[in-house]
Amino acid sequence: NGTSQTVEMDLGSGWEGYQLNGTIKNLYEKRNWVNGTFHGGTDDGSGSSGDNDSQYVSNWTFKSYETGGGANSFSGNYFDGIGDPVTGEDYLELRIDKEGGSNDAYDKYDKCWWETIFTLPRGRVIEGEINLAVYPETQYNLVGGTGEFGTHFSIQVILNDQVIDDKNLNWLEDQGQNGWYPLKLQLTNWLDDPNVFPTGVKIMNLTIQLIRNGPSFEYAQYGDYQQVFIDNVSLSVKAQVNATQIGLQMNEQSVSDIDWGNGTVGQVNTWITTPVEVKFNSTEVRPFEMGGYEVDFTTDLNLFARKMSDDSDYLPNFNGTSFEVRNDSSVAWQSYARVSVPTGYEETNMTIEFPEDLNITWVSNAEYPDTNILKYIDNSTLGILKISNFSETPDGFWWVKGISPNYCSDLIIYNNATGPWVLNNTFLSGDYINITAKITNSPLISGYIQQTSAKLHIRFPNGTIWTGQTQFQSPDSNGL
Ligand SMILES: [Ca+2]
Ligand SMILES: [Ca+2]
Ligand SMILES: [Ca+2]
Missing domain, CATH: 2.60.120.200 (Jelly Rolls)
Structure with a gap:
């Protein structure tokens, strides 16, 4: 009568629990x-x-x-x-x-x-x-x-x-x-x-x-x-007793009956600190002269959690995300991300989100870094990869590669060596250079077009950068 028992579950740092499910088995009561x-x-x-x-x-x-x-x-x-x-x-x-x-x-x-x-x-x-x-x-x-x-x-x-x-x-x-x-x-x-x-x-x-x-x-x-x-x-x-007969609760949520000795309960909440406490109690109160009662059961508890922190631990000396683009080429992206599942949990659903214009071409996990597992992954929704039950231990570095359009077009270079600006891609000391480009007015990037910055690197013949210049530009609505 009126007593409770609490068990604790660990929650990984940076993870947020959002649903707690309990299965009650072997529920017995003595009175x-x-x-x-x-x-x-x-x-x-x-x-x-x-x-x-x-x-x-x-x-x-x-x-x-x-x-x-x-x-x-x-x-x-x-x-x-x-x-x-x-x-x-x-x-x-x-x-x-x-x-x-x-x-x-x-x-x-x-x-x-x-x-x-x-x-x-x-x-x-x-x-x-x-x-x-x-x-x-x-x-x-x-x-x-x-x-x-x-x-x-x-x-x-x-x-x-x-x-x-x-x-x-x-x-x-x-x-x-x-x-x-x-x-x-x-x-x-x-x-x-x-x-x-x-x-x-x-x-x-x-x-x-x-x-x-x-x-x-x-x-x-x-x-x-x-x-x-x-x-x-x-x-x-x-x-064997039905959970509702004794008012069995988990964290103040009533346990529903399945049959004698079996029940189920779920709680939707937000848990961010570890350990997560799970309290069981029964609410039935007997008349004093009838004495109390004892409750026995076993329970499987499942806490569903998602990783909320976006901190990542990249491979040393490797940019988390990089891309490569050349004139008249698409943009080739590659990204490393580290997956770390808290002890006691398994990763059943992993979602990777990325810009909708990125066409993913490669996904590999830490276990098999040379195997493209994209065909096992649901990529039917633009901008989302849904990875289900691929591995119970997906810990390590995942590698994702993809191709996106090159939104910079009509790159034109002028100089004024003869007076007026003329098309030219040969430059001598003392020349002035005028570079224009057009940002494709795609719906995907129209909302960000005012945030465009242009970066110019001038390299020596051996490829090393001699000088660079970055300018923030505000293209017009046509991307010019
Ligand atoms: Ca008598
Ligand atoms: Ca008596
Ligand atoms: Ca007799």
């Missing part, structure tokens, strides 16, 4: 189903033979069965313990009186019992235990009579018509006369008996019975009556 303390208020003030005090005891009913010739008398008194001369406690009575006459006559199968009937809305039962205390009242009357005759009466514990335990009164007396004796009955041998625990929701009948089960004959030593008190009866059961 007592029987209120048998008989702490139910005042009795009728009379402990007379022949009383049936069922009306004073909630959920319990006294019944009897008379057989044979002369009529025996049966009594089921409830004693509230107030001023009780025997124990000072509250309890129930089981009593059989002899037939009238000179001998102490009882018939085989004369019996009386208290029973309680309740619903057990649980699945498969894997543990069960009945507890009760019995008190053979021998202060005025040795129950069962002496010696072997004492074995002719029994206290029986019966669950759904199956006798779970049978203790004859002689045995009980040997445990101590005029005292409470505890009985603890394991139901191990009955768990798979469909008569005791049928499948699905179970209607249960727990009966505590005093019975004459020895031979039927008269003998003066049996005594005038047989009297046993019972108290503190409980039936504790560990069984």
